[in-house]
Amino acid sequence: MRVLVAEDDPGLRSVLARGLREHGYVVDAVGDGADAVAYALTYEYEVIVLDWRMPKADGMDVLARLRARGTRTPILMLTARDTHADRVAGLDAGADDYLVKPFDFSELLARLRALQRRPAQAPAHSLHVGEVHFDPATRIVSYRGEPIDLTSTEMGILEVLLRRSPSVVTRLSIASQVWDDEADAVGSNTIDVHIGRLRNKLRDTGAVITTVRGLGYRLEQQ
Structure with a gap:
């Protein structure tokens, strides 16, 4: 799952990015509001973590721009401002x-x-x-109640395919949701290798990953 972290403090930004990656998230981390808006309008994110005070555009401005553009991605406002009025202002501006x-x-x-x-x-x-079954909260994949042992990359690919099933998911979409640098994955056989391993682990479950030549992959029940 891909998350955007917008935080101007480089130390905290690094800690957040590292900690989230250790828990299976794909993270884009930026240091100012202008980049936050650009990334949020370019990529698909499950959640955005947004600092209030940032250069170029503060968190409130970023919120306003994204909501005005119709972005419905959940946004968690991260700030040192702790008064009741600040909380109300942030939530009223569009923070979740x-x-x-x-x-x-x-x-x-x-x-x-x-x-x-x-x-x-x-x-x-x-x-x-x-x-x-895949539980996004616990990050557990199971078949008939028994857990399936997947790597974080395999789990990320499966989550993307499950969320779009039975539609075809392009290689670029998989790369952008699962890898920090999607260009590396798209420009090599990396995705194919992980898809192959995931197929093997799903063997005999009835869940089949089909290659749609020239388009991408589809997950469906056999």
């Missing part, structure tokens, strides 16, 4: 949640999981094809 610095990283993760579960972004708590 509000976390005050300093904060515990485990709370940030919990809030991100809660935003992922919201109906606008995830129609069902558990994504599934046939009897293969």
Whole structure:
């Protein structure tokens, strides 16, 4: 799952990006509001973590621009401003949640999981094809109640395919959601290798990944 982190403090930005990647997220990290808007309008994100005070455009300005453009991605406002009026202003401007610095990283993760579960972004708590289930909150993939051991990359690919099933998902879309640098994945056989491994792990589950030549991949029930 791809997340955008917009934070002007380089130390905190690095810590957030590293911590989220360790928990299976694909992270784009930017240091100013102008880049935040550009990235948010270019890529598909499950959640955006947005600092209030940033150069070029502050968090409130970024919120206004994105909501005006119709962006419905859940946004978590991250800020040292902790008054009641500040919270109200942030939420009224279009933020979906509000976390005050300093904060515990485990709370940030919990809030991100809660935003992922919201109906606008995830129609069902558990994504599934046939009897293969994926829980976005726990990051557990199972077949008939038994866990399937997947790498974080394989899990990311499966999540993208499940969310779009039974539609075809392009290689570029998979790369942009699962890899930090999608160009590296698209320009090599990296995606094919991981798809092959994922197919092997889904063997005998009835969930089949079909290659649609010239377009991408489709996940469907056999």
